[in-house]
Amino acid sequence: MGDTKHTKVLIIGSGPAGYTAGVYASRAMLSPILVQGIEPGGQLTTTTEVENYPGFTEVQGPDLMVKMQEHAQAMGCEIIGDIITELDTSKRPFVAKGDSGTVYTADAVILATGARAKWLGLESEEKFKGFGVSACATCDGFFYRGQEIVVIGGGNTAVEEALFLTNFASKVTLIHRRDELRAEKILQNRLLKNEKIETLWFHELEEVVGTDMPLGVTGIKVKHTKTGEITEIPCAGVFVAIGHAPASELVVDVLETHNGGYVKVEAGTSKTSIPGIFAAGDLTDHVYRQAVTSAGMGCMAALDAERFIAEMED
Ligand code: FAD
Ligand code: NAP
DSSP, rough: OEEEEEEEEEEEOOOHHHHHHHHHOOOOOOOOEEEEETTTTTGGGGGGGOBBBBSSEEEEHHHHHHHHHHHHHTOOOOEEOOOOOEOOOSSEEEEEETTOOOOEEEEEEOOOOOOEHHHHOOOOHHHBTTTTSOOOOHHGGGTTSEEEEEEEOOOOOHHHHHHTTTOOSSSSEEEEEESOSSOOOHHHHHHHHHOOOOOOEEEEEEEEEEEETEEEEEEEEEETTTTTEEEEEEEEEEEEOEEEOOOOOOTTTTTOETTEEEEEOOTTTTSSSTTTTTEEETOOOOOOOHHHHHHHHHHHHHHHHHHHHHHHHO
């Protein structure tokens, strides 16, 4: 049996939303506890340069997240390395169970669990995950020095991953299902100028092919989206970068969600369908999904939680 810890505000998640909520809730003297989850620092720890966070012309994603953690800590936020496995929203105070065995009780909860990489759902993708198939170029790019790699997707992540992978690979092929990228123009320009990158339009990944002993990727089969023609492309690595889905599994059965599992908040606030439970960041946002918007929402959630607690204590 683990410990029980009570807090006025429990913040679940350690991305820009969680840490910003930590700064604001600490300065409101609410002595918040922040549980970091499996990815301390969140999605930005899986990238390199961040060039659009105000105040930093360029900063490494992991460095920015260390600074945010230090900031929250300096303001008095207690930061705990644990994963919340259950959240009981029917009790007051709310009860959250940690994977460590610790039980957290809280007067208000800020959900800032963000989003996770989506997969295509192919059997062969699953088979080679960790053995040539990856969703994180920063984590795995180094293993493909001098080899040919493919990246699937057409958004900011896919383009950034393709550009980053040219540091290691002899050639990167970006495969997209349309002939128009969703990525920002500045990234598109960099991609099109990079001689190591080839783009293959109107193609979808059909199958990852490779060897069993040892398990490893040797190529892919792609299908033309208009003609159905199958082409084989030799490669040692496949990076899937087709977007992110909200990490809402803790609350998907109890809170109102929309657009495929994003937690619904009252317009202009962080209030969810249960009073006292607030949500911020990518978990609630299927439109903007940026570090700065997530941080802004973390601020809103802490201010909303502060008001909720003040009214509760009246
Ligand atoms: P996340 O950053 O997703 O963090 C979620 C947190 O919740 C994690 O700490 C995780 O451990 C925690 N968590 C999840 N489940 C639990 C649980 N059960 N218990 C406890 N904790 C839990 N945006 C930009 O503005 N500029 C960029 O340059 C940029 N580059 C990017 C590059 C890549 C490769 C990716 C993937 C995204 C990028 N983004 C960028 C988007 C940006 O990272 C996200 O918008 C932002 O991180 C969302 O912040 P968040 O706080 O909502 O959640
Ligand atoms: P995204 O913008 O949702 O793009 C996903 C891409 O994958 C799209 O091009 C989409 O194709 C494609 N795709 C989706 N499902 C597919 C499937 N089943 N098969 C083939 N292709 C598929 O996701 P993201 O690039 O991960 O970005 C997520 C958020 O993070 C965005 O808001 C983005 O701005 C932000 N982000 C920002 C930066 C930055 O600011 N530098 C960097 C990375 C991420 P279609 O275009 O045809 O739909």
